[in-house]
Amino acid sequence: MPGFRIKKVYEGMKFTLLFLCVLVQPSGELFAQVSGTVKTSGGDPVSGVTIEAWSQTRRIAAVLSETDGRFRFSGDVEASIFLLRAAGLGFERAELIIEDEVKEYHFVLTEDPLVIDGLVVITNQEMCEFQQGDVSAERLWEQARLRYSGLMDTLGIASYLAEADTVVSITELGTLQLPDLNLSQRGSSSLLRFSWTRRISRQGYAFSTRATDGVTVYQSWVYPPLEADFAPHFIDELFGERHYLRILDESPEGWRVSFCPKDDDYPSISGIIALAPDTTFATIRWSFDTPEPIENAGGSILFSPVSPGDSALYLLPREAITWKSLPDGYYLQKYQRYEAWHVAPGDSVPLLPLRHSPGSRQDLKH
Secondary structure: OHHHHHHHHHHHHHHHHHHHHHHHOOOOOOOOOOEEEEEEOOOOEOOOOEEEEEOOOOEEEEEEOOOOOEEEOOHHHHHHOOEEEEEOOOEOOEEEEOOOOOOEEEEEEOEOOOOOOOHHHHHHHHHOOOOOOOHHHHHHHHHHHOOOOOOOOOEEEEEEEEEEEEEEOHHHOOOOOOOOEEEEEEEEOHHHHHHHHHHHHHHOOOEEEEEEOOOOEEEEEEOOOOOOOOHHHHHOHHHHHHEEEEEEEEEOOEEEEEEEEOOOOOOEEEEEEEEOOOOOEEEEEEEEEOOOOOOOOEEEEEOOOOOOOOOOOOOOOOEEEEEEEOOOOOEEEEEEEEEEEEEEEOOOOOOOOOOOOOEOHHHOOO
């Protein structure tokens, strides 16, 4: 049956050609990806910096720079990107416009030191001069807090932590010229976090203690760990009950919402929450207001960007810095970076394997 054989061979050739076409079809994930690097002005790679991809109207994707400072966006968003934004704790925000046929972009970040010399306190006093809230701000906060899985009342949490404590003058505060980071762990049980909530409801946001510098003993304050595993307090009903909220400004980048204490009879906090366009938390900065001794204490935390489809979100920071003044006029500055938060049911703290590999800020793996 020659005709039959010819037909079978022809059909086989069609199948082979179709298969070859499938093999050579370029994949969007492997072709035309926008990528690049993030470095300091001194040429050091910086990990953990948020790189946002924006269309002309909205944020469409976000990634973090890797250990070597590199970042990469998937090919499926490449055609929609108009500009890239880079933001990291201790650095000024940077932007790069997307250019035709250019796929590799290089950010050089400029340090953005904190200016604390009374300015934060003065700014917060002016911001909190009018003791009334804003209904639209309260609704926005309610919308933002619903993006997260709550206070984790029945969960233990833990994270690998790279940290550095430095004693600096006020002019050096926030420059993040850090020594090698110490690698450790941080965690808490739900009972510990509940005890902080109960203490705040009764005594405010600080309690008095006696401290020593090795020579003299002096009065000081202990503050709740808002920069770490107690950050979910910012979506707690107690936080909403104790603060007036006002929208400071709104832009395509999101909102800035101020919070001020309703009652300053006890140690209090005031500051600014920055929300992303999708109403997730981007950054929070606050200062403590206490009776004597005045320590000008405060903190700033940065959260990882939320990707579309992320579920079980917890309000836990990626990077943090806190500060307070010492009796000699210098400041104790604490820098902390969290690798990843592990969440487990129950009242115990998740057990993480020990690690022994300290390093610089630039080489902590995220």
